[in-house]
Amino acid sequence: MASNIYAYVTKSPTSGNGLFAKKEVGGGELIVKLARPMIAALDYSRLEDTCANCYASKTASSIRNREYGKAGEQFFKLSACTGCKVVKYCGKVRDKRRVRFSIHGLTDRTKKCQSRAWKRHHKVNCKLFNRIPTRLLSNAVRAILQIRAMEALGTLEEHWHAFAGLESHAEQFSGQHRKYWNETEQVLSLLDQFTQEEMQIRGMAKQDLHGRVLTNSLTLVTAVFDPIGICLDPLVAASNHSCEPNAAIVMDGPELSMRSLRRIAKDEEIFIAYVDTTNPFSYRQQELSSRYFFDCSCRKCRTGSELEMEKDRNKAAVQAAGLEKLKQAKKAGAAEAVTKLEDGLKMCFECGAIGLTEQPYAALRHSLMVNLISSGKYDVGFMQGIKMYCHVEPGIFDESFHPVRVARNWVLLRLICALLADYRYREYMSELMARSGVDFAIVVYHMFQDVVDAVDKSHGRESSLAKSIGEEFEATLDTLDARDAGMKAAYSAARAAQFSKLEQLANTVEM
Numbered sequence: 317m318a319s320n321i322y323a324y325v326t327k328s329p330t331s332g333n334g335l336f337a338k339k340e341v342g343g344g345e346l347i348v349k350l351a352r353p354m355i356a357a358l359d360y361s362r363l364e365d366t367c368a369n370c371y372a373s374k375t376a377s378s379i380r381n382r383e384y385g386k387a388g389e390q391f392f393k394l395s396a397c398t399g400c401k402v403v404k405y406c407g408k409v410r411d412k413r414r415v416r417f418s419i420h421g422l423t424d425r426t427k428k429c430q431s432r433a434w435k436r437h438h439k440v441n442c443k444l445f446n447r448i449p450t451r452l453l454s455n456a457v458r459a460i461l462q463i464r465a466m467e468a469l470g471t472l473e474e475h476w477h478a479f480a481g482l483e484s485h486a487e488q489f490s491g492q493h494r495k496y497w498n499e500t501e502q503v504l505s506l507l508d509q510f511t512q513e514e515m516q517i518r519g520m521a522k523q524d525l526h527g528r529v530l531t532n533s534l535t536l537v538t539a540v541f542d543p544i545g546i547c548l549d550p551l552v553a554a555s556n557h558s559c560e561p562n563a564a565i566v567m568d569g570p571e572l573s574m575r576s577l578r579r580i581a582k583d584e585e586i587f588i589a590y591v592d593t594t595n596p597f598s599y600r601q602q603e604l605s606s607r608y609f610f611d612c613s614c615r616k617c618r619t620g621s622e623l624e625m626e627k628d629r630n631k632a633a634v635q636a637a638g639l640e641k642l643k644q645a646k647k648a649g650a651a652e653a654v655t656k657l658e659d660g661l662k663m664c665f666e667c668g669a670i671g672l673t674e675q676p677y678a679a680l681r682h683s684l685m686v687n688l689i690s691s692g693k694y695d696v697g698f699m700q701g702i703k704m705y706c707h708v709e710p711g712i713f714d715e716s717f718h719p720v721r722v723a724r725n726w727v728l729l730r731l732i733c734a735l736l737a738d739y740r741y742r743e744y745m746s747e748l749m750a751r752s753g754v755d756f757a758i759v760v761y762h763m764f765q766d767v768v769d770a771v772d773k774s775h776g777r778e779s780s781l782a783k784s785i786g787e788e789f790e791a792t793l794d795t796l797d798a799r800d801a802g803m804k805a806a807y808s809a810a811r812a813a814q815f816s817k818l819e820q821l822a823n824t825v826e827m
């Protein structure tokens with residue numbers, strides 16, 4: 317797991333330090349690959365079902381990458397650390413014969429995630445985890461404890477200079493997010509009582525450690541962007557934000573990559589997006605200033621602020637209400653979330669002034685699809701997915717290989733394949749195909765080809781996502797009877813007509 321770094325940190329003309337390209341890269345190429353970020357901590361809710369070293373998850377979900385899905389359960393089991401019973405690690409492969417068919421990453425697991433994490437930091441923290449109630453140890457606190465452990469184990473040195481150079485914003489945080497800040501400070505003081513020393517690292521006070529973690533961490537995600545925690549690496553954290561980023565971060569287990577979204581010249585600054593750039597101007601600004609304490613002055617923000625329709629007060633009110641529904645849905649269980657999201661979607665639809673690709677319309681639909689699937693309503697979720705695929709995503713993502721777009725298309729593709737293979741949906745699918753004229757064998761074939769091409773750029777050919785997509789495509793070719801040249805030609809000839817029928821089908825989805 318070697319690191320590749322084609323970027324360097326230096327003063328940015330826009331703000332503070334920035335990350336710059338060491339060489340010219342085209343769109344969809346690797347800029348930085350790290351075997352793992354300096355620190356990463358799982359969300360409290362993920363500690364139960366996710367390996368704290370390689371982030372393989374036992375949570376079964378029909379839409380997840382196979383590695384994280386039901387099939388994965390046969391490959392490994394999670395065991396709690398016997399010392400603290402807080403973190404879990406994946407263990408030995410139960411059935412060695414399965415190794416041959418395994419996906420990338422499994423070999424890593426057999427090398428004992430527990431001992432790797434133990435050596436990296438857990439050796440120092442296990443006792444603390446044992447004595448303090450787990451719910452108090454938020455992911456930020458556990459991240460800070462990792463830094464402290466690295467110092468104790470002598471592995472902090474290589475990161476320290478870059479880490480210390482990051483912004484802390486501790487004062488602004490404590491002012492603007494007082495309740496959260498104070499709670500965490502109390503937990504950190506509690507830890508001081510256990511360790512019987514005031515926490516500081518190389519003279520950096522705990523408030524500044526805390527501020528740096530909050531300001532500079534990214535969401536730790538799976539390869540298909542399920543959020544599972546936070547992570548921080550000083551090199552990646554040096555990259556500034558733009559609402560028109562030229563690079564994106566993807567994860568592959570613990571491996572973190574930054575990949576280009578378009579051509580970047582040598583010595584050009586590399587920008588990633590800290591927030592959802594599809595949100596309206598005022599929401600982006602609000603989010604950036606409350607969480608990262610700056611006002612964005614990227615090209616999109618400079619030219620876009622007046623163009624956006626927020627002058628339309630009715631529209632702005634509906635957008636605000638829709639975003640509120642989205643927030644509520646995030647905190648709710650799947651079934652309740654579906655109701656809230658459908659309400660939000662209805663408001664956007666009835667407003668008439670919000671386009672399908674505008675927010676919060678698009679985000680509500682995506683979240684609805686995910687929650688419909690989580691609550692077992694596969695057919696309804698599938699129709700929303702088709703609508704997103706045809707009418708929303710092409711307008712949101714400029715690049716066909718945008719990693720989020722690729723992940724979403726993959727999720728949809730897996731859902732379609734699952735529906736086609738499930739006898740409970742046989743009648744539904746054949747009725748749908750007869751009614752719409754869509755031949756899903758042809759659609760699936762082309763969606764697979766598109767996703768196979770795009771994932772090499774979005775996640776990299778060596779990523780486990782690219783490998784599992786490639787494997788599934790191979791397996792599906794047999795099912796689709798699409799191996800010989802004659803069939804392939806017939807499938808290709810039918811592409812345009814089939815996708816136009818698919819679009820018509822998508823149009824039948826109300827709202």
Ligand SMILES: [Zn+2]
Nearest residue numbers: 367370406429
């Ligand atoms: Zn593991």
Ligand SMILES: [Zn+2]
Nearest residue numbers: 397399400442
């Ligand atoms: Zn432990």
Ligand SMILES: [Zn+2]
Nearest residue numbers: 559612614617
């Ligand atoms: Zn901006």
